[in-house]
Amino acid sequence: MSTVTHTSGRARPTPPPPAGTTPGPVAESAANGVGARIFNGFSHLFLVVWAIMVVYPLLWVVMSALKTDAEVIRKPLSLFPASLQWDNFARAWTAGIDSFFLNTLLVLVGSVFLTMLLGSMAAYALARYEFPGNRLIYWMFLSGLTLPIYLAAVPLFKGVYNTGVVLPLLGPNKHVMLILVYVAWSLSFTVFFMHSFFRTLPNAIAEAGLVDGASHTRLFFSVMLPMAKPGLISIGIFNVLGQWNQWYLPTLLMQSVAGEPKNQVIAQGLIELSVNQGYKSDWSGLFAGVTMAMLPVLIVYIVFQRQVQSGLTAGVGK
Amino acid sequence: MRHGVARFVTGFLALPVALYLFYVVWPFAQAAGYSLTDWGGYSDRQQFVGLDNYVRLLSDELIRKAFWHNVFFLVTVPLFTIALALLLAFLLNVGGREDRAGIRGVFGSGLYKVIFFFPQVLSLVVIAVMWQQIYRADGQGLINGLLIKIGLVDADNPIAFTNDPEPFLGVPAVLWWLLLIAVWSGAGFYMVLFSAAMQSIPKDVYEAAILDGAGRFHTFFRITLPLLRDTVSVAWVYLGFIALDMFALVYVMTPSQGGPNHASEIFASVINFNAFQKGQFGYACAIAVSLAIFTILLAALQLRITRRERIEY
Numbered sequence: 001m002s003t004v005t006h007t008s009g010r011a012r013p014t015p016p017p018p019a020g021t022t023p024g025p026v027a028e029s030a031a032n033g034v035g036a037r038i039f040n041g042f043s044h045l046f047l048v049v050w051a052i053m054v055v056y057p058l059l060w061v062v063m064s065a066l067k068t069d070a071e072v073i074r075k076p077l078s079l080f081p082a083s084l085q086w087d088n089f090a091r092a093w094t095a096g097i098d099s100f101f102l103n104t105l106l107v108l109v110g111s112v113f114l115t116m117l118l119g120s121m122a123a124y125a126l127a128r129y130e131f132p133g134n135r136l137i138y139w140m141f142l143s144g145l146t147l148p149i150y151l152a153a154v155p156l157f158k159g160v161y162n163t164g165v166v167l168p169l170l171g172p173n174k175h176v177m178l179i180l181v182y183v184a185w186s187l188s189f190t191v192f193f194m195h196s197f198f199r200t201l202p203n204a205i206a207e208a209g210l211v212d213g214a215s216h217t218r219l220f221f222s223v224m225l226p227m228a229k230p231g232l233i234s235i236g237i238f239n240v241l242g243q244w245n246q247w248y249l250p251t252l253l254m255q256s257v258a259g260e261p262k263n264q265v266i267a268q269g270l271i272e273l274s275v276n277q278g279y280k281s282d283w284s285g286l287f288a289g290v291t292m293a294m295l296p297v298l299i300v301y302i303v304f305q306r307q308v309q310s311g312l313t314a315g316v317g318k
Numbered sequence: 319m320r321h322g323v324a325r326f327v328t329g330f331l332a333l334p335v336a337l338y339l340f341y342v343v344w345p346f347a348q349a350a351g352y353s354l355t356d357w358g359g360y361s362d363r364q365q366f367v368g369l370d371n372y373v374r375l376l377s378d379e380l381i382r383k384a385f386w387h388n389v390f391f392l393v394t395v396p397l398f399t400i401a402l403a404l405l406l407a408f409l410l411n412v413g414g415r416e417d418r419a420g421i422r423g424v425f426g427s428g429l430y431k432v433i434f435f436f437p438q439v440l441s442l443v444v445i446a447v448m449w450q451q452i453y454r455a456d457g458q459g460l461i462n463g464l465l466i467k468i469g470l471v472d473a474d475n476p477i478a479f480t481n482d483p484e485p486f487l488g489v490p491a492v493l494w495w496l497l498l499i500a501v502w503s504g505a506g507f508y509m510v511l512f513s514a515a516m517q518s519i520p521k522d523v524y525e526a527a528i529l530d531g532a533g534r535f536h537t538f539f540r541i542t543l544p545l546l547r548d549t550v551s552v553a554w555v556y557l558g559f560i561a562l563d564m565f566a567l568v569y570v571m572t573p574s575q576g577g578p579n580h581a582s583e584i585f586a587s588v589i590n591f592n593a594f595q596k597g598q599f600g601y602a603c604a605i606a607v608s609l610a611i612f613t614i615l616l617a618a619l620q621l622r623i624t625r626r627e628r629i630e631y
Contacts, residue, residue: 039534043409043424050406051433054506058436060460061448077463122334125327137335144342146613150565150589151606152345154359154599155352159345184341187334216326245441247566267443271570274447286447294444301439305432312438313511 061294065089065287072283085284092273092288100269100293103254106175107265108243111182115239116232118183119190120198124220126191127198128206138195144188153252156181160253173254173263181253182243190235197231198224237311244297247271266293346610352603359599371604380591381605384583390489391497391564391584392616396557398501400550403508404543406434410509411516412534431513434506442503446570449499453479453571480571483581490581496567504560508553515549516542555620562613565590585609 059079064072065088067081126138157172160181164171171177201224209219225232247267256262264272273289301308353371357364375381410427424430437445452460455478465471482491519542527537565586569575572582575590583591585605593602 040424047406047409047424047430050505051430053502054433054436057448057452057460061451064451073458077460077467118334118337121330125330129323129327131324131327137331140343141338143614144338145559146617147342147346147610148563148586148589148606148613150586150593151349151603151610152342154593155345155348156341159340180337181341184337187338188342191334216322217329220330241439245443247441247443267441270441270443270447274450274570287451290444290447294440297439297441298436301435302432305435308439309431309435309510310514312507313514 058294058298061287062291065284065291067284067287069282069284072287088284088288089292091282092285092292095285095289096264096269096273097266097289097292100264100266103175103263104244104265107178107182108240110175110179111186111243112236112239114179114183115186115190115243116236119187119235120194120225120228120232121220122187123191123194124198124224127195128224138191141188141191144185145192149185149248153248157252161257164257172257173260175263178250178253178265181249182246185249186239186243190239193235193238194228194231197228201227233307234311237308241297241312349603350607352600353607354604355600356598357600358597359593359602360597364600367600371601372608374601375605375608380580380583380588381585383580384585384588387490387493387582387584388562390493391500391561392558394497395500395504395561395564396554398497399504399508399557400553402501402505403512403553404546404550406430406505406509407512407516408538408542411513412538431506431510434509436506437503438507440503442566443570445499445503446567450571453495455479455481480582481573481578483578492572492578492582496564496571496582499567499571500560500564504557508557511553512546512549515546519545551620551623555617558616558620562609 063079063081066084066086067075067088068085071078071081122137122141126134126141160170160172160177164174164177168174169176170180205223205227206219209223210216214223245267246265250265250268251271254263254265254268270289270293273286352364354366354368355364356367356370410424410430454460454462455476456462459479461479462471462476466473466476471477478491479495480492482495484491486494523541523545524537527541532540563586564584568582568584568587569590572578575587586609589602589606589609592598592605
């Protein structure tokens with residue numbers, strides 16, 4: 001098994017570079033055994049196969065979006081349409097994707113900002129101040145992580161409907177209502193995550209701030225919150241993706257009342273498109289819709305991949 | 319120093335707690351209340367029936383089925399996802415050539431990581447709609463099309479995928495096909511997680527091992543894997559939650575949301591079925607409350623098992 005016997009026992013003059021950096025032009029011929037080469041080849045083979053399994057379906061969706069309906073049915077496998085049907089995108093866009101995007105954007109701007117603000121405020125108060133009921137409130141937030149959302153569906157809809165009678169802005173099919181619901185349902189994990197983050201911040205700085213006469217509120221906004229920036233980035237990315245992907249709550253709550261058109265968000269709209277196209281059999285339009293929902297996220301991810309990867313994995317690793 | 323603390327804490331907690339109580343806790347509390355009634359969900363008529371619903375669900379055949387399907391996902395989703403993620407992370411980080419600086423990651427590992435992570439940023443709905451097309455049972459889907467072309471599948475008898483209730487290894491085939499999607503979409507994320515954990519292990523640990531003559535397999539199984547224990551157990555807990563929530567896939571991909579012939583029922587789909595198709599809302603709430611209790615017990619158990627002293631480097 002030991003494949004590095006050539007080098008073992010020899011003192012190494014230079015410290016190795018950290019992993020993750022690409023191999024530099026180091027003389028490596030002597031160190032590579034046959035077994036290592038075979039293993040290296042096998043690694044690449046397996047990794048390439050998995051990469052194809054991930055990329056091929058995505059590519060297939062994008063290319064199917066550029067086919068005619070006839071091609072989608074007759075030559076479902078081909079990745080190369082005879083001619084590129086860009087009007088599939090135009091059709092899907094005007095068939096509702098444009099308003100899905102606008103609604104999603106309107107909701108997410110408000111909900112992510114409020115989730116972050118309220119979530120860190122609650123987490124901070126719970127993590128760094130002792131008061132009666134602290135543990136109770138903390139566990140109340142935490143228990144939300146384990147409860148199935150379907151349980152709350154009907155009472156939640158009834159609650160929203162009744163609120164809407166008194167305060168129309170908080171009724172069904174309203175952006176403000178969906179923002180508040182998203183915030184409430186995102187608080188559990190946000191509080192849980194930021195709570196552990198605020199606990200690790202040093203006490204000395206907080207005490208120094210208080211001695212200098214800063215109020216608790218000021219201490220939070222100008223000292224503690226900036227110190228928690230890495231945590232905020234992680235949980236921010238987590239919430240953006242989570243709320244962008246949310247489909248159950250909007251399907252439940254953004255329903256048309258009194259005949260006005262539904263303010264659908266993207267995930268909800270796509271489900272409806274995929275159900276409706278069964279009647280219209282607009283396959284290429286469906287693929288175009290899925291492509292448009294998928295590409296912005298993929299592009300943002302590719303541009304910010306380092307932040308997204310570390311942000312999301314830190315969300316689990318803490 | 320305590321001056322104003324009470325006012326400050328109240329000010330910071332009031333809004334989040336109020337929102338949470340109104341939109342999360344209150345609906346749950348109401349649902350727990352409904353579970354003690356025979357409410358149908360649409361009328362205003364409801365009668366208190368005590369624990370009748372809970373007694374009834376103990377002998378419900380559908381729930382027994384759903385329970386075992388949930389257990390199936392609870393075991394297989396974490397197991398296969400973590401195994402595959404560890405294998406990918408292992409190949410990425412130690413599959414490269416060796417040189418004077420020790421064992422390296424494979425060439426292009428950064429690119430692989432970016433690609434493997436793709437499914438994680440896609441919406442579950444996009445994934446479900448996409449796989450619906452991949453799994454099409456009429457020979458025009460991606461997999462059937464490919465297999466027919468290379469002659470592995472008969473064109474007149476294509477794979478039925480999520481329409482297939484026949485058991486495979488004692489579990490309905492449709493569940494295995496759903497499992498594949500879950501593993502496909504999760505492996506990349508946990509691979510990145512494990513990679514990051516592997517890279518945070520200090521280099522001198524490896525240097526010492528290599529000096530002692532350990533190869534890459536030895537190093538991986540004797541040093542890397544034990545040091546990853548914390549990360550793996552956290553991943554297991556998270557994947558457990560995901561496994562309990564396979565509803566989006568079942569909802570979009572299976573016939574009549576739990577079919578065919580109830581072969582892919584899970585707790586969530588049984589709740590949905592009872593509440594919205596059979597109009598037995600009180601009973602559906604009783605199932606949901608039981609599921610919540612089951613989840614909380616499971617989470618507590620997992621936390622207890624995986625609790626361990628942290629290793630400080």
